[in-house]
Amino acid sequence: MSGMLRARNWDADPVVIVVAPTGAEVTRAMQPALPHTPNEIAASAVECAAAGAAAVHLHVREPDGRPSANPDYFRQTIERIRRQSDMITMVSTGGSVDMTVEERLSGLEAAPYLAGIETGSLNFGDDLFLTSRPQSLHIAKAAADRCIPLEVEAFELGHIHAAIRMIEAGELSGGFRVNLVFGVPGGIDASPDSLTAMHRALPAGIPWTVTAIGRHQRRMLSLGILLGATGVRVGFEDNIYVRKGQLARSNAELVEQIADLTRSLGRQIATCAEARSLFQLN
Ligand code: KMH
Numbered sequence: 320m321s322g323m324l325r326a327r328n329w330d331a332d333p334v335v336i337v338v339a340p341t342g343a344e345v346t347r348a349m350q351p352a353l354p355h356t357p358n359e360i361a362a363s364a365v366e367c368a369a370a371g372a373a374a375v376h377l378h379v380r381e382p383d384g385r386p387s388a389n390p391d392y393f394r395q396t397i398e399r400i401r402r403q404s405d406m407i408t409m410v411s412t413g414g415s416v417d418m419t420v421e422e423r424l425s426g427l428e429a430a431p432y433l434a435g436i437e438t439g440s441l442n443f444g445d446d447l448f449l450t451s452r453p454q455s456l457h458i459a460k461a462a463a464d465r466c467i468p469l470e471v472e473a474f475e476l477g478h479i480h481a482a483i484r485m486i487e488a489g490e491l492s493g494g495f496r497v498n499l500v501f502g503v504p505g506g507i508d509a510s511p512d513s514l515t516a517m518h519r520a521l522p523a524g525i526p527w528t529v530t531a532i533g534r535h536q537r538r539m540l541s542l543g544i545l546l547g548a549t550g551v552r553v554g555f556e557d558n559i560y561v562r563k564g565q566l567a568r569s570n571a572e573l574v575e576q577i578a579d580l581t582r583s584l585g586r587q588i589a590t591c592a593e594a595r596s597l598f599q600l601n
């Protein structure tokens with residue numbers, strides 16, 4: 320084969336498993352194993368790292384379970400995770416639907432490796448999840464000031480186009496990576512056509528991950544794995560069931576399940592070091 324050009328195999332790169340252990344919407348009434356405190360969230364993340372997760376998407380809660388914007392909770396959670404694992408710590412700047420943008424920025428105070436950013440708004444179930452363009456610019460600047468790279472959370476096509484415009488205008492620093500989110504009521508639906516439409520809108524060569532809410536989650540993640548996604552996301556933020564009608568015992572059980580699925584589809588699981596390189600964080 321020497322001297323001939325060869326296509327890069329679709330399965331060449333291992334898959335980064337991201338775990339979102341807590342989120343802002345799920346309650347303990349819905350999922351009794353939901354971690355609330357920094358200790359619980361960190362313990363869950365570390366257990367997920369042992370099961371194959373290389374990155375963790377963090378929200379924090381008050382002890383009674385309400386979504387929190389307390390930077391100390393983010394700090395304690397991240398310190399505990401870092402003491403016990405090399406996984407990439409990523410904070411949400413989406414927070415919960417009723418937080419102000421300043422509250423949503425509180426995770427940046429904990430010096431995470433990575434942060435999410437919204438580049439547009441949508442209905443979120445019965446609520447509004449609002450991020451105006453000036454607010455996106457404010458979040459991007461707050462992250463850039465702290466040298467924290469960003470991952471765009473795209474809930475529909477327009478969010479990708481808005482992010483591309485920000486990149487072109489030099490308004491997003493630290494590289495460009497996108498998490499495609501399917502199935503939020505009010506956002507793009509969880510269907511194969513929607514995944515290919517979102518995938519087609521991405522600039523070549525950027526890291527991209529797939530998140531899906533609801534009953535099509537594993538099918539959407541499978542499609543992402545087969546289309547060469549950099550990573551896939553699981554965890555109680557997105558789905559509390561291990562199969563129809565059966566609650567997962569833990570976030571780690573969901574990580575084990577997606578790791579098995581990934582291998583059965585012909586791809587390997589990324590280590591934390593590989594995930595840093597695949598997310599272009601080195
Ligand atoms: N809780 C949602 C309103 C993100 O983390 O950036 C926002 C969310 C997305 O979970």
Ligand code: ZN
Nearest residue numbers: 342411413556
């Ligand atoms: Zn989130």
